[in-house]
Amino acid sequence: MLRNTLSLRWACALILAGLVGCATSPRAPVEVNILAINDFHGYLQPNTFRYADPAAPDGVRSIKAGGIATLGGMLDELRQQDPQLLFVSAGDLIGGSPPISALWADEPTLEAFKAMGLRFSALGNHELDAGKEELLRQIHGGCDSVRKDKACTFRADFSGTGFPYLAANVIDTQTGQPLLPPYRIEEAHGVKVAFVGAVLQDVASVVRPSGLAGLRVTDEAEAINALIPELEKQGVNAIVAVVHQGGATPEPFDKPDCEHLQGDIVDIAQRLSPRVDALISAHTHQAYLCRVGRLLITQGNSYGHLLTHLTLTVTPGEHRVTSVTASNLVADPNRYKPSPQLAALQAEIESRSRDILQRPIARIQGNLLGRKLNRAGESLAGNVIADAQLAATRSMGAQVAFMNLGGIRGDLFLEPGQDRLTYSQVASVQPFNNSLVLLTLTGSQLQALLNEQWSQTGDFNPLQVSSTFSYRWDGRRPVNDRVVPGSLRIEGKPVEANRSYTVVVNNFLAEGGDRFSILTKAQTHRDTGISDIEALINHLMALDKAGTPAGGATAERIVRVDKTL
Incomplete structure (x- = not known):
């Protein structure tokens, strides 16, 4: 009789345990x-x-x-x-x-x-x-x-x-x-x-x-x-x-x-x-x-x-x-x-923003700041844009700016009778709204970067450079070594191969655009969030306000030493 009672109790316990287990079983994942x-x-x-x-x-x-x-x-x-x-x-x-x-x-x-x-x-x-x-x-x-x-x-x-x-x-x-x-x-x-x-x-x-x-x-x-x-x-x-x-x-x-x-x-x-x-x-x-x-x-x-x-x-x-x-x-x-x-x-x-597009921005010297390159690879428009990008980031440590030629989509020019560039005209020159990126490169990397301006077939895709930078190149040298060693200068001082320098470029270049792969190997990479068009507008306005509108002759930031056309 006792055995039967115990068996019944164990059976009930097992049934109850099963019921409890069913009640607390995990729900299906969602x-x-x-x-x-x-x-x-x-x-x-x-x-x-x-x-x-x-x-x-x-x-x-x-x-x-x-x-x-x-x-x-x-x-x-x-x-x-x-x-x-x-x-x-x-x-x-x-x-x-x-x-x-x-x-x-x-x-x-x-x-x-x-x-x-x-x-x-x-x-x-x-x-x-x-x-x-x-x-x-x-x-x-x-x-x-x-x-x-x-x-x-x-x-x-x-x-x-x-x-x-x-x-x-x-x-x-x-x-x-x-x-x-x-x-x-x-x-x-x-x-x-x-x-x-x-x-x-x-x-x-x-x-x-x-x-x-x-x-x-x-x-x-x-x-x-x-x-x-x-x-x-x-x-x-x-x-x-x-x-x-x-x-x-x-x-x-x-x-x-x-x-x-x-x-x-x-x-x-x-x-x-x-x-x-x-x-x-x-x-x-x-x-x-x-x-x-x-x-x-x-x-x-x-x-x-x-x-x-x-x-x-x-x-x-x-x-x-x-x-x-x-x-x-x-x-x-x-x-x-x-x-x-x-x-x-x-x-x-x-x-509601459309009126802004016709807003006058600034005067320039003459009627045209064009993309046309001189024989060394400089242009008036390129100089102004590079200087603008440096001005926007100099307080963050930038020492030199580089601008890709393909990112300059037109000339800065005044129509007959027009006194100042409009926002629309400035924006049409830089329509991509790229952001400016600070990179840290060594002097030897800067030399290698500049040598990337020539393809293996000799095609020339010159970077536009800020007024703080200069170098010399020779078309008689091999395409991967045309920049004259020792010719790089920042603020007039020789660039040292092992020293680090802070450069500013747009994010397209920073990601290796236009085949400038050296920029992807920078020691540091910092997106400032400043747009290139914002930098250009601010620079043009500042120059105009100072009584020195943008423009004038190229400053031979880049010097070509051979006489080959």
Whole structure:
């Protein structure tokens, strides 16, 4: 009788254990889709995107990509597939912007991202260009701005971003607390995803001191790791770091799981807690889908060219992410139907900015600053543009500027009876809205760079140089050694082979455009976010104001010593 009773009890216990086990069994994993953008910089319109393509002439394909209408259309299409998609930014939505956004204090850009349903943006360095108070005004709204000539001119009642900025490592020195929320928890498909934001710790190297007044910036990885216990207590199922710092790789922008990522973001990734499931990066304007160890690190180029699509496979009820995959999607206006709402906003911004295009800029000497080269390889237009780029970055340490001839698309000229160049005329000479990049090169690299101006067939593609630089070349020497050794001068002083020098070029050249591969081997690479057209306009205006309008004879910065024509 006892045996039967015990057997019955064991049977009941087993049945109950089975029932309990069924009640607590894990739920099936779900997929969370994240769409990320970085370094938009107010590029409201489609603009040139160049990328390596072996099938294209010269191995580089160039298309117009981006624009808020196209980005909105991409979001519409992807949200049809997953209405719970999370759209996020890794910083520098604004700042270093083309005039169509900058003249309105970037408020149309923020309005556009509000309309796109952006959940948040990590803080970028350019959000701090005008300082802490201006950043807070742009977030919360209002018109009390240090940029009184621009703020609230697009909308008289500017209401702010409509989304938060995140920065775990930016401390307000007055309060000792984070200036902005350090993280945000989003819910999708029944799981909680924590996003932790951070800006590069060395933000002082790319922001004016006034922009950082009252702020202290701490280590990115340490700030993120310190928050993980707090996030775990809130029952998050995944953690994504969104850091405005990056790296670079020679691998294609759309190659999954690339392996050769280098740069500051790698060190950050290696020091992050293993509880971080993915890392969205920014700042270097590169595009990659790389892994450092088990951690996937992404970046989506810049200026709205790409959107990065991440998919996390997450287990409900616990912090467990079993896979993270990503792809970089080209924002091709020919591929995606534009968003009607964003297309209307883009058209309004363009219409209201049109008068700017006819704005008078500056006088010049004579009626023409042309592209025509002298026998050494100099042009009036090239000299002015190189000088403008140096002037824009000299305070950041630039010593010499180089400009590619192919980037000068026309002459600076005055029509009969015209007194000053208009914005439209200046912009037509540099239509690409490239950003200026600071590179560190040795003297021997400068020599090698200049020798890259000649192809193996002897074709000459001369770089235009700033007034601080000069050299001599000889057409009788071999095509890979035509620059006369020892002839390079910066500020009149001989260039030393082993000494490092800071040069400024546009981002097209910095990426090895026009076959100037030496520039891709620079010791350091820093995108200033300053547009080339902005630099040129400011330089022309400054010269005119000083009573010395741009132009005049070439200054023989480049000297050809042979007499061969």
